[in-house]
Amino acid sequence: MRRRMRGIAVAAIALTSVLSMAACAKDSGGTNSGSTDNASGGCKLADKPPAAAGTSSSTSAGEKVDGSALKVGLAYDIGGRGDASFNDSAAAGLDKAKADFGVSEVKELTAAPNEAEDAKQTRLRQLASEGFSPIIGVGFAYAESLKVVAPEFPNVKFAIVDGAVEGAANVTPLVFAEEQGSFLAGVIAAYQSKTCNVGFIGGVKIPLIQKFDAGFEQGAKAAAPDIKIEKAYLTPAGDFTGFQDPAKGQEAAKGRIEAGSDVLYHAAGASGKGVFSAAKAANVKAIGVDSDQYNQSTVAESKDVIISSMLKRVDVAVYDYVKAVAKNDLASLPKVFDLKVDGVGYSTSGGKIDDNLKAVLEGYKAQIIEGRIKVSDKPTS
Numbered sequence: 001m002r003r004r005m006r007g008i009a010v011a012a013i014a015l016t017s018v019l020s021m022a023a024c025a026k027d028s029g030g031t032n033s034g035s036t037d038n039a040s041g042g043c044k045l046a047d048k049p050p051a052a053a054g055t056s057s058s059t060s061a062g063e064k065v066d067g068s069a070l071k072v073g074l075a076y077d078i079g080g081r082g083d084a085s086f087n088d089s090a091a092a093g094l095d096k097a098k099a100d101f102g103v104s105e106v107k108e109l110t111a112a113p114n115e116a117e118d119a120k121q122t123r124l125r126q127l128a129s130e131g132f133s134p135i136i137g138v139g140f141a142y143a144e145s146l147k148v149v150a151p152e153f154p155n156v157k158f159a160i161v162d163g164a165v166e167g168a169a170n171v172t173p174l175v176f177a178e179e180q181g182s183f184l185a186g187v188i189a190a191y192q193s194k195t196c197n198v199g200f201i202g203g204v205k206i207p208l209i210q211k212f213d214a215g216f217e218q219g220a221k222a223a224a225p226d227i228k229i230e231k232a233y234l235t236p237a238g239d240f241t242g243f244q245d246p247a248k249g250q251e252a253a254k255g256r257i258e259a260g261s262d263v264l265y266h267a268a269g270a271s272g273k274g275v276f277s278a279a280k281a282a283n284v285k286a287i288g289v290d291s292d293q294y295n296q297s298t299v300a301e302s303k304d305v306i307i308s309s310m311l312k313r314v315d316v317a318v319y320d321y322v323k324a325v326a327k328n329d330l331a332s333l334p335k336v337f338d339l340k341v342d343g344v345g346y347s348t349s350g351g352k353i354d355d356n357l358k359a360v361l362e363g364y365k366a367q368i369i370e371g372r373i374k375v376s377d378k379p380t381s
Contacts, residue, residue, distance in 0.1 A: 043196035043224035049363030067101030067326035073132030077139030080110030084296040093318030120145035174317040179215030181344030186219025189263040199256030203242040203268035205233040212267035249274030276302035294349035307352035
């Protein structure tokens with residue numbers, strides 16, 4: 001009897017210990033919302049960067065610009081309006097320009113996946129022949145077509161997002177420092193991770209998407225040098241369906257989660273919808289791209305897992321370009337839309353980025369703008 005009572009007592013003590021440990025684990029859960037202790041569950045966070053000094057804005061808010069004489073054409077990349085990412089950002093810029101400048105008419109056309117090059121040329125010629133100017137090609141995929149079409153219409157103003165056309169005086173490049181914004185996304189991931197393991201999912205393995213990869217990797221390691229980064233690309237160079245395949249995005253995300261990643265960052269266009277779905281199913285976190293994806297209606301069912309988005313301000317570039325055309329002042333546009341001109345950045349929608357973490361992000365941002373941190377545009381692996 002005494003032996004039985006002793007066994008019961010030992011069992012009770014063990015049960016109490018287990019319950020206590022579970023309670024502690026529960027209490028220590030939640031969001032790593034900017035603590036600079038060993039908050040990322042195994043990663044020692046680096047010292048915080050110096051606080052950023054206050055900056056003054058040089059925006060020309062309220063400036064009256066008349067765009068009523070403009071007919072603006074927009075040639076989207078695959079996915080078009082509704083991709084919750086790159087194209088939607090361009091659409092937002094066009095919508096704002098139309099409203100603010102009184103643009104008389106707009107026309108939007110959309111690319112098909114893996115279409116022939118002459119389809120892009122036909123799209124651009126159609127817009128130019130119908131009297132649209134300026135015409136904006138949304139995506140580097142329009143570069144080759146603009147080499148052919150732009151000289152055929154020397155009096156039409158063209159622009160290309162994420163590309164340039166050498167020797168074409170009527171084509172304005174609108175390019176971005178994606179690696180700088182992705183650096184800040186990497187910092188966010190490191191601060192929010194509990195497993196010290198984060199994931200990157202790229203749509204297509206091309207130099208442009210590798211800029212996102214490179215910045216994310218550098219930022220995560222700057223914040224937590226011991227962090228592990230799991231990477232996947234959905235399709236190889238040349239196969240652009242990787243930007244429009246949510247099922248592939250979901251499978252790739254599941255693979256990163258199974259490998260231990262608890263924060264996922266994607267640069268995969270509409271395929272990012274699948275990344276968000278996988279993150280929600282596994283109860284891990286995700287970082288969007290291009291637009292503020294927390295506020296995108298097409299991914300609303302997954303918004304609770306989106307802790308931030310790397311903002312690639314295609315909307316700003318499109319808006320500023322239309323404005324510059326209306327003013328006949330293309331020289332006023334920046335050569336690169338980077339952190340310094342708010343061409344890239346991060347979102348705070350959803351309340352997951354608290355003041356402590358925001359101070360860290362602004363500190364890193366200031367160092368990048370000042371040139372004390374050089375962000376590479378090529379990943380190490």
